[in-house]
Amino acid sequence: MVNLELIGSLRQPAETTIVLLVLDGLGGLAEQPGNRTALETARTPHLDALAGEGICGLHEPIGPGITPGSGPAHLALFGYDPVEYQVGRGVLSALGIGFDLEHGDVAARGNFCTLDDDGLVADRRAGRISSETGAELCEKLRAIDLPDAELFVEPVKEHRFVLVLRGDDLHGDIEATDPQAEGEPPIEAAARASGSERAADLVRRFVGEARNMLAGEPANGVLLRGFSRRPDWPDVRDVFGLRAAALAAYPMYRGVARLVGMDALEVDGRLPERLEVMQRNWDDYDYFFLHVKGTDSAGEDNDFDRKVHLIEEVDEHLPTLREQAPDVILVTGDHSTPSRMEEHSWHPVPVMLWSPRCRPDRVTTFGERACLAGALGPRLPATHLMPLALANAERLAKYGA
C-alpha cells in the first residue's frame, strides 16, 4: 500500500491539473452474444485513442477477491488505503443523505421499531412504515433536548433514519442498541471505550425520550447501530498538495470526497453540465474528480445495453474534457458491476492513465482483456493511482540523493 507520509514528504508545487474520471461500476463480465463485456462492446473511439497514447491496466480496489463498497473503493482511488481509513456505517449513512457532517460529529443508523408491552422488539422495522410517516416521526424526535449537545434526526427511507450528535468531545465507540433479533429487548447504549461515555449517555437519554414521545404509535421505539465519528483524516491539500473538487451528483460520493478535503461543487445529473462546471472552476483547482453513476446502476439493473450506451455517451464527451488540456487524465471505475451479477464484484477494473510524460504501452483499446497487456499491470493496487498521477503531474520530488 502507499505510504502517505512518504508521498507527503515528497510533494512539490506545480501548475498542473489532474482529472480523475470515474465510471461507477465500470468493470464487467463477458456476455452473449459476442462474448464481450459492456466496455468491450461499447464503441469508444476517443477512449481507445487515449489508451493508445497512455498506459493501461486493471486495478484492484481493496485487495484480491474483495468486493468493495462505493465508499472504500473511492477512497482507494483518492490514494487512501481503505483498510486503514475506515468510515463507520453511521457516518456513511449520513454522507449518503447529503447531511453536512462537521468534524467531531457522531452519527448512527436508526430504525423505527415496534416494541411489545414487555418492551421486547416485536418488529425491527415497525411494519415498514411509509417514508412520509418516517419523516414525521423524525420531525417529532427533533424536539428532544440533550444537555450541551445538538441533535439531528434525518429521515432516510421508510423506517430508516440517521441520528447525529454534535457537541464537544463526543466519540462514537458505542455498542449498537439493535439486538438484531425479534423477541429480544433493545440493548442499552454502552460505551466501549471511556472516551465515549458522554456520547453513550446522550444516546441513552435520546432512546428513553424517544420511547416516551412515540408511545401509542405503531413505531414506538428506536434501534441504533453503526455509531461512528466523522473521521479526521489527512487532507488531500496537506498530503498531496492538491486543491481538489468533486463533480458528483450523488450525496454519498460528494460526502466521501469531502471527507478527504475536496470541495463538492454543485452539479446536476448530466455529464455535459458537469464538464461546464469543471471548465468554469478550472483555475481554482489542481484535481477534479468527475463521477458518472449510471454505469453502476445499469449493472445493478442487469441492463447490459444501457451500460454500453452510457459508456458510449461518456466517450462522446471525452473530446470536451481533452479540450480543457488537463496534464493528467485517469479513466477508470471504482469497482466492477457485471450486469449478470447485478451487484458489485471483486473483478479488477480497467484503468488508463494519460499524460505527456507517461511511457505508452502497446494497448490501443480500452477494455478488460486489452488492458491486461498494459504497463499498469493486471492487478494494480488502486491506491497506487494517486502517486502515479502526481508523478505524471510533476508534483513529486526525488526521493533521496
Next chain:
Amino acid sequence: MVNLELIGSLRQPAETTIVLLVLDGLGGLAEQPGNRTALETARTPHLDALAGEGICGLHEPIGPGITPGSGPAHLALFGYDPVEYQVGRGVLSALGIGFDLEHGDVAARGNFCTLDDDGLVADRRAGRISSETGAELCEKLRAIDLPDAELFVEPVKEHRFVLVLRGDDLHGDIEATDPQAEGEPPIEAAARASGSERAADLVRRFVGEARNMLAGEPANGVLLRGFSRRPDWPDVRDVFGLRAAALAAYPMYRGVARLVGMDALEVDGRLPERLEVMQRNWDDYDYFFLHVKGTDSAGEDNDFDRKVHLIEEVDEHLPTLREQAPDVILVTGDHSTPSRMEEHSWHPVPVMLWSPRCRPDRVTTFGERACLAGALGPRLPATHLMPLALANAERLAKYGA
C-alpha cells in the same frame, strides 16, 4: 517489500556466482524519429539473446510514482527496502567524495559562508569561492582540536565541504545550523535526542573555533546540515550469505555498496578493465555488482545518441561477461533517466534475469515495451530481485516442510 529476516533464515551455501550489471539510468521514454527509447533503439544482439533465454520485466525502484535518488535505488537492487534503510544526507555526501566512513562516524554537509559584522549570514555560499580556496580553508580547519574526538574536514567543490566526527558513542540527531536564508544568524547546533548531546557539543566547539580561525577571510563562517551517522545495517554476508564485490568507479556507488558490506575493488572508468578485475577476483566472491555510469549521464545531458551508443558498447562486452560463466546474470538500471527529461524519473526500469534455472518467458528483445510481457511483470518491486537471484543461484532453502 522483502523480509530480510525471512530470507536470512533460508540462506544456504552454494558454489554459485551472481552478477548484477547496472546501467545507471537505463530506462527512458520514446523519442522521435522512430518513437523508441534509447534501449529500444540500440542494437543489442547479445542482450536480446540473453533476454530470450531469461526472464524479463520492469522494476519499480522505490514505489509507484517515486523518482529515486541513486543511493536508495541501489539499496533496493541490493535487496534493502530503501524506505526502511535511509541514508542521511551527510553520510551520502561523505560517500560521494570517497571518504572512508567507519562505523559510528557522524557526517554533515558543510558550506563556507560570509557573516556580516552582526554575525548574520550575508552570503550562504561565501561568493562561491573557488575549489582551491575551499580546499585551503578545509586544510586550515583540520587544525581544530576537539576533546576525545577525531575531526575530518574534506573539500567537495567550491564552498562545499564534508565534516566528519569520529569518537565513541557519537550520534547524528542534530539540528542543521544552516538557517537556509540570508540575514538570519546561524542556528546553534542542538541535539534533537539525548544521545546526540555529545556530538552537538563537539559541533558547537567546531563552529566557534572555525569562526575564530576564519576571521578576516571573505568566507568567515560555516553552515552545517544533514547530520547523520554511518548506518549499521545487516551485511550482505550475514543476510544473504554473499561475499560481494562492487566494480564501480564513482565514489557514491562504491560507498553505498560498502554500507551493505561489499568490498569496493579498485577499478578505473572503463568497462573492459572492470571485467578483467572481476575475472581476477572471480574465486573470492559470490556476487559482483558491476556499475556503468555513462548511460545516466547521457540521459541527464539530453544526449539520446550517446545513451544509445553506451548501451551498444555494454552489449559488445556481454560475451566477455558470459565467458566467465556466472550462474545468475541480472541486467537492469537503478532508475530511469529519460533524455528528454534530463533527470531521474519514476518510470519503471527494464530488467532481465538469466540463469539455467529460470523459466524463460516469450520476451526475446530487451526493451521497455517488450519487457512488459515478461515473467517479472511490469511493476516488480526492485527489492524482489535479490531473493530471485539467490533462488536462481540455489542459495535459498525450502521454507517449511
